[in-house]
Amino acid sequence: xxxxxxxxxxxxxxxxxxxxxxxxxxxxxxxxxxxxxxxxxxxxxxxxxxxxxxxxxxxxxxxxxxxxxxxxxxxxxxxxxxxxxxxxxxxxxxxxxxxxxxxxxxxxxxxxxxxxxxxxxxxxxxx
Numbered sequence: 001x002x003x004x005x006x007x008x009x010x011x012x013x014x015x016x017x018x019x020x021x022x023x024x025x026x027x028x029x030x031x032x033x034x035x036x037x038x039x040x041x042x043x044x045x046x047x048x049x050x051x052x053x054x055x056x057x058x059x060x061x062x063x064x065x066x067x068x069x070x071x072x073x074x075x076x077x078x079x080x081x082x083x084x085x086x087x088x089x090x091x092x093x094x095x096x097x098x099x100x101x102x103x104x105x106x107x108x109x110x111x112x113x114x115x116x117x118x119x120x121x122x123x124x125x126x127x
Contacts, residue, residue: 008083013053015039016046020059021076025069 009017019034020026026034032046050070053059060073092098109117 008086009053009058009079012039012041012049013058016050016053017058017072017074017076017079020070020072025062025064025071027067027069031070 008014015035016031019031023030023034028047028050029043031050032041032043035041035046050059054061054070058072058074059070061068061070063069088094088096088099092102
C-alpha cells in the first residue's frame with residue numbers, strides 16, 4: 001500500500017526552500033553548493049529532489065540563458081504557518097497556550113525578545 005502524500009515539505013525539501021526564499025532563483029548547482037555547507041549530497045540527488053518538488057508544485061523552473069533556474073512557488077510565511085499549525089494540532093491538541101508555555105520554558109529568551117512578546121500580548125489583548 002502506498003504511503004499517503006505528505007502535507008508538508010520534507011526536511012530536505014524545506015532546506016531547499018529556505019535557500020530559495022533567502023537567495024531568490026538559483027540553479028540546481030547553486031542550491032547543491034549551498035546545501036553542501038551542512039549536507040553532503042550528490043548533484044543528481046539534489047536535482048531528483050528538486051524535480052519531485054516541482055511535481056508537488058513547491059518549485060517552478062524557468063530557462064534563463066540556457067540554464068534552468070528554480071524558484072519557490074510556495075510562500076515562506078504561509079508554509080511556516082501551516083507547518084506550525086499542524087504541530088500545534090497534532091502535538092499540543094490545538095492549544096496555542098501549551099505551545100507558548102513550552103517554548104518559554106525550554107528556550108533562552110533575551111530581553112529584546114521578551115519585550116517583543118509583551119508587546120504582542122498587549123496588542124492581542126487590546127491593552
